[in-house]
Amino acid sequence: xxxxxxxxxxxxxxxxxxxxxxxxxxxxxxxxxxxxxxxxxxxxxxxxxxxxxxxxxxxxxxxxxxxxxxxxxxxxxxxxxxxxxxxxxxxxxxxxxxxxxxxxxxxxxxxxxxxxxxxxxxxxxxxxxxxxxxxxxxxxxxxxxxxxxxxxxxxxxxxxxxxxxxxxxxxxxxxxxxxxxxxxxxxxxxxxxxxxxxxxxxxxxxxxxxxxxxxxxxxxxxxxxxxxxxxxxxxxxxxxxxxxxxxxxxxxxxxxxxxxxxxxxxxxxxxxxxxxxxxxxxxxxxxxxxxxxxxxxxxxxxxxxxxxxxxxxxxxxxxxxxxxxxxxxxxxxxxxxxxxxxxxxxxxxxxxxxxxxxxxxxxxxxxxxxxxxxxxxxxxxxxxxxxxxxxxxxxxxxxxxxx
Amino acid sequence: xxxxxxxxxxxxxxxxxxxxxxxxxxxxxxxxxxxxxxxxxxxxxxxxxxxxxxxxxxxxxxxxxxxxxxxxxxxxxxxxxxxxxxxxxxxxxxxxxxxxxxxxxxxxxxxxxxxxxxxxxxxxxxxxxxxxxxxxxxxxxxxxxxxxxxxxxxxxxxxxxxxxxxxxxxxxxxxxxxxxxxxxxxxxxxxxxxxxxxxxxxxxxxxxxxxxxxxxxxxxxxxxxxxxxxxxxxxxxxxxxxxxxxxxxxxxxxxxxxxxxxxxxxxxxxxxxxxxxxxxxxxxxxxxxxxxxxxxxxxxxxxxxxxxxxxxxxxxxx
Numbered sequence: 001x002x003x004x005x006x007x008x009x010x011x012x013x014x015x016x017x018x019x020x021x022x023x024x025x026x027x028x029x030x031x032x033x034x035x036x037x038x039x040x041x042x043x044x045x046x047x048x049x050x051x052x053x054x055x056x057x058x059x060x061x062x063x064x065x066x067x068x069x070x071x072x073x074x075x076x077x078x079x080x081x082x083x084x085x086x087x088x089x090x091x092x093x094x095x096x097x098x099x100x101x102x103x104x105x106x107x108x109x110x111x112x113x114x115x116x117x118x119x120x121x122x123x124x125x126x127x128x129x130x131x132x133x134x135x136x137x138x139x140x141x142x143x144x145x146x147x148x149x150x151x152x153x154x155x156x157x158x159x160x161x162x163x164x165x166x167x168x169x170x171x172x173x174x175x176x177x178x179x180x181x182x183x184x185x186x187x188x189x190x191x192x193x194x195x196x197x198x199x200x201x202x203x204x205x206x207x208x209x210x211x212x213x214x215x216x217x218x219x220x221x222x223x224x225x226x227x228x229x230x231x232x233x234x235x236x237x238x239x240x241x242x243x244x245x246x247x248x249x250x251x252x253x254x255x256x257x258x259x260x261x262x263x264x265x266x267x268x269x270x271x272x273x274x275x276x277x278x279x280x281x282x283x284x285x286x287x288x289x290x291x292x293x294x295x296x297x298x299x300x301x302x303x304x305x306x307x308x309x310x311x312x313x314x315x316x317x318x319x320x321x322x323x324x325x326x327x328x329x330x331x332x333x334x335x336x337x338x339x340x341x342x343x344x345x346x347x348x349x350x351x352x353x354x355x356x357x358x359x360x361x362x363x364x365x366x367x368x369x370x371x372x373x374x375x376x377x378x379x380x381x382x383x384x385x386x387x388x389x390x391x392x393x394x395x396x397x398x399x400x401x402x403x
Numbered sequence: 404x405x406x407x408x409x410x411x412x413x414x415x416x417x418x419x420x421x422x423x424x425x426x427x428x429x430x431x432x433x434x435x436x437x438x439x440x441x442x443x444x445x446x447x448x449x450x451x452x453x454x455x456x457x458x459x460x461x462x463x464x465x466x467x468x469x470x471x472x473x474x475x476x477x478x479x480x481x482x483x484x485x486x487x488x489x490x491x492x493x494x495x496x497x498x499x500x501x502x503x504x505x506x507x508x509x510x511x512x513x514x515x516x517x518x519x520x521x522x523x524x525x526x527x528x529x530x531x532x533x534x535x536x537x538x539x540x541x542x543x544x545x546x547x548x549x550x551x552x553x554x555x556x557x558x559x560x561x562x563x564x565x566x567x568x569x570x571x572x573x574x575x576x577x578x579x580x581x582x583x584x585x586x587x588x589x590x591x592x593x594x595x596x597x598x599x600x601x602x603x604x605x606x607x608x609x610x611x612x613x614x615x616x617x618x619x620x621x622x623x624x625x626x627x628x629x630x631x632x633x634x635x636x637x638x639x640x641x642x643x644x645x646x647x648x649x650x651x652x653x654x655x656x657x658x659x660x661x662x663x664x665x666x667x668x669x670x671x672x673x674x675x676x677x678x679x680x681x682x683x684x685x686x687x688x689x690x691x692x693x694x695x696x697x698x699x700x701x702x703x704x705x706x707x708x709x710x711x712x713x714x715x716x717x718x719x720x721x
Contacts, residue, residue, distance in 0.1 A: 044497040045441055052624075099705050100697045105440040105496070106635050110693055112444065113628030117686025120624065121666070124680035142511065216448075217511075220504035227497050263515050271508035278501060282490060290490055 008256035016150050020212075021255045023157035024270065027209050028251025030164040031221030032229070032243035034201045036236070037167075039226040040178035041198070045105070047219045049093055049112040050086045051206050054215055055119025057085025058140055062126060072126075075152045078140070079207050086203040089115055143214030143267030152211055159208045164244070167201050174198055175236045212255065213267035220271040221247060228278040231285035246281075250274035302327055303377060307351055313340045314352035354380050360392045360399075410542035413667065416534040418561055420659040420685050423617035424629045426568040428655030429575055430610055431634035432648050436586050441496065442607060443630030445503040446614045447623035449480040452510025453615075459517055466559065470615055477611035480506060532622025532682035534663075537561065560620055567616040571609055575648070578602070583644050625682040629655060632689035639696040639703050658689035 004013075011018040038044055061081025066072040089111050096107035126137065148156075167174065176184045177194045185191045202222065209218045229243035254270030283290050301323065309324030310333070318338060319325050328334040333344030340348065358376045361384070362369040369375055374383040381389055427443065434440050450473045457472020480502055488498035541547065541556035548554075575582065585592040585599035592599045610630070617626050637650035662685025667678050698706045 039497055042494050042496065044494070044500045045444075048441075048444065048500065096697065100639065101703050102435070102635050102638060102697075103438055103440075105438050106435050106631050106638075109440040109444055109627055109631035110635055110690060113624055113631065113686050114690025114693075116624045117628055117683040117690065120622075120680045120683030121687060124683070125677065128677040217504055217508055219500055220508070223497055223500035223504065227491065227493060227501055230493075231491065265511050265515055268508040268511035268515075271504050272512060275501075275505040275508070278505075282487070288492075 004260050005256060008259045009253075013259065016148075016153065017259050019150060019153040019157060020148055020259065021252060023153050023160065024212050024251035024255035024266070025248045026157050026160035026164065026251070027205070027212060028221055028225065028247030028249070028270070028274075029244040030160040030167070030205050030247070031209065031251075032225035032245070032247030033164050033167045033240055034198075034205045035222035035226040035247075036229070036240050036243050037174050037178045037198050038202060038222055039230065040175075040236075044223050044227075045108055045219075046090070046093060046199075047202055047206060047222045049089050049108045049115075050203055051210075051215045051218045052112045052119075053089030053115035054082035054086050054207060054210065055116050056122055057081035057083070058137065058210075059119050059122035059126060060085075062137060063122065063129070066126075066129060072137075075149075075211060076155060079155075079210070082207045082210060083203055085115065086207060087200075090199045090203060139214070140210050141214050141216060142265050143210070143212050143217065143270075144265065148211060156208055156212060160205070163201055163204045163208065170194070170197060171237075171240070179236070212251075213270055214265075217267040217271050220274055221251070224271070224274040224278050225250070228274075228281040231281040231288045246274070246277050250277055300377070306331075307355075307376070309334075310344075310348040310351040311355055313344060313348035356396050357389065357392045360396050361388075364392075364395070406545055407543050410544070410547065411539055413663070414542075415537040415539045415558060415561060416681055417660060417663050419537055419564060419620040420534055420625075420663055420681065421656055422561070422564040422568045423613075423621045423625065424633070424655035424659040424685065424689075425652060426564070426571050426613040426617055427626055427629035428633035428651050429571055429648065430606070430613055431630040431632075432637065432644070432651050433582055433586055433606055434610065434630060435634040435638060436644075437603075437606075439607075440631050441499060442610055443614060444627050445484065445499040446477045446480060446611050447618055447626045448503040449476045449506045449510075450615060450618045450623060452476050452506045452513065455510045455513050455517070459513070466563070466619070470619075473615040473618070474611060476506065477615060481607055481611065532618070532620060532625055534621055534681040535678065537620065564616055564620060567612060571613060574609065578605075579645070579648075582606070586644075621682045621685070625686050628686035628689045629658070632686075632693045633658065636689075636693045636696040639693070639700040654689070654692050658692055659685050662686070662688035 007013040008017060008021060011021060035044075035047075038047060058078050058081050061078050062072040064081075065074055065077055072078075092111045093104070093107045096102055096110065097104045102110075123137065173184075173189055173194050174197070176187070176189060177191055177198070181191055184194075205222060206218050209221055213221060225243040225247035226239070228246050229239045232242050233239050250270055250273040254273040255266060257273075258264040258266040258269040281289070286292050305321060305324040306327045308321065309319045309328045312319050312324075313328075313333075319328060319334060325334060325338060328344065329336070331344075331347075333341055333347055335341060355376060357380045361380070362375065372383070380392075384392075431440070431443070434442060453473035453476025454469040455472070456476065457469040460472070461468035483502045483506075484495070484498045487493065487501055488495055491498070537558050537560060539557050541553040543553075581592070581597050581602055584595070585597055585602045589599040592602075613630075614623075614626050617629075633651040633654035634647070636654040637647040640650055641647050663681050665679070665688060666681040666684035670677050670679065696704070698704050701707060
């Protein structure tokens with residue numbers, strides 16, 4: 001089993017399987033790149049409408065092929081039908097959103113359900129037609145790498161590569177439009193055309209992925225990699241790179257694993273692999289990851305507790321808060337019984353002085369102080385410029401002895 | 404077509420479709436106004452892993468364990484979406500996309516691995532529904548509609564869905580004022596002590612209930628269509644929420660009945676020996692109704708507005 005998996009991963013399980021695995025990896029990379037722009041434009045679920053809307057296009061193409069040639073399963077024609085229907089769906093969503101009073105999420109839902117409903121009606125027609133190759137349509141619903149023909153796998157691999165390169169070619173323009181449409185328009189970029197290009201790339205990658213991932217799950221390859229990549233960076237270029245890497249890894253591992261066991265649905269395995277990568281990013285990414293955020297929060301809590309504890313000592317009150325007691329004892333500022341030590345008393349005095357300066361700042365410059373994130377959470381010398389601190393110090397002294 | 408045939412074969416799917424359309428359509432009014440339309444989409448996708456787990460845990464294909472599993476999955480999905488949204492600081496669409504594809508994929512793999520597929524569950528069924536599979540064989544004539552013995556043989560799924568639909572309708576009527584206020588002005592609702600968060604949670608809970616109860620009969624796609632299309636149709640026609648809710652009910656029933664007619668009777672009248680997928684056809688009808696409203700609604704329709712602009716003199720004193 002493991003040896004078998006290794007052969008797939010090393011692209012050593014036959015030419016056909018190798019092309020499928022490479023195709024899935026390229027597809028994942030393309031989905032990651034294109035999906036980044038979708039996520040930044042807050043359009044993640046538009047791809048859900050796109051993918052479901054491909055069904056009537058596929059079914060119509062199948063019916064036409066079956067009537068004309070007697071053989072319905074010809075992937076490139078089915079994909080063309082899918083792309084046509086998907087494009088119509090994108091335009092419908094835009095029309096509803098721009099021309100009627102209905103919001104975008106309703107537009108997406110309407111188009112998704114109506115197109116897919118039409119697709120199921122057409123599928124019931126196909127079932128009655130009893131022509132050859134009708135079993136060939138179910139694999140587009142759920143995806144199957146194992147059942148792919150060599151030509152189909154090559155088609156997926158090349159088309160994914162083309163879409164990825166096209167997205168990278170217009171990287172700067174698409175990124176600009178995604179971040180700041182008005183600025184892009186002012187700079188003279190054709191925003192409407194670039195928007196259309198973005199939609200076209202989204203439609204393309206969705207349609208290309210159908211035979212491997214299936215139309216129910218295809219949106220995962222344009223949503224999960226960018227969302228996962230977002231945890232690692234705030235900048236566009238690294239985000240696109242990381243999303244492409246995560247997508248490629250998910251496609252590669254998923255296609256290899258599902259190649260080993262024929263009854264594992266490829267789309268499901270790829271999406272689960274992507275989900276695992278997403279969870280890893282969510283937990284362990286530096287700065288934005290849950291773990292990093294938790295540690296930061298804990299540090300903040302401790303710093304606040306320490307300050308409040310010291311202020312209590314300065315006022316001559318006992319330190320009651322458990323977290324503060326723990327922290328101050330660690331520092332050697334409280335004895336085991338909770339009495340302040342000499343170093344503790346001098347630290348308390350320093351903090352009380354610091355707090356007085358912070359309070360003065362809040363009173364004299366309330367606008368600045370309210371906008372500040374660091375108010376009274378660090379020594380004031382570290383947060384404010386030295387001349388301002390000196391001025392606050394003078395004012396505090398004057399208030400203490402007016403003479 | 405005799406009365407017995409109609410009662411046995413056509414009435415059950417018509418009833419099921421109508422009840423599902425009403426349950427989802429009534430709730431849809433609030434989802435559309437709150438920009439939560441796609442919650443119905445997400446929840447109807449996670450039903451699949453729910454029924455698979457329900458089957459694996461209980462070992463039976465009875466409806467109760469599966470419905471419990473689906474309900475639990477919907478609950479887990481709602482919590483996960485909120486968790487991912489907050490932890491990742493994401494827009495809700497992206498959070499939904501991550502959660503429901505992950506759960507659907509999990510359900511799919513579990514289904515294939517456990518062999519549950521051979522028993523009863525099948526993905527196409529979950530997506531497209533099996534309206535036509537529901538029949539009332541005990542019916543012989545119109546009199547059976549009042550005959551307790553014959554009524555006892557009405558499929559359980561019909562009673563279940565009718566009960567859920569009634570519950571939803573009653574709750575919406577009972578809490579209409581609270582729902583209206585918390586939908587349009589959550590701040591004021593909070594100030595008046597209506598607890599808008601609680602109402603919001605209740606709404607999501609009812610959405611999950613409707614999605615779970617309806618999917619078995621009509622499939623997830625019709626569920627999504629009915630959550631959105633009737634409410635959107637009604638929204639095009641009126642500004643008053645109470646009127647909108649009534650109109651959406653009319654649109655839902657109309658879509659279900661005309662959808663069934665188009666799927667089953669239309670091919671018969673055309674002399675074709677085939678029946679189209681009824682759930683899909685109902686979804687298409689709901690979409691066509693909405694399209695008509697979007698184009699021709701008296702005040703907000705796209706064509707009506709264009710026409711009014713072309714004849715500015717007709718503008719009523721604005």
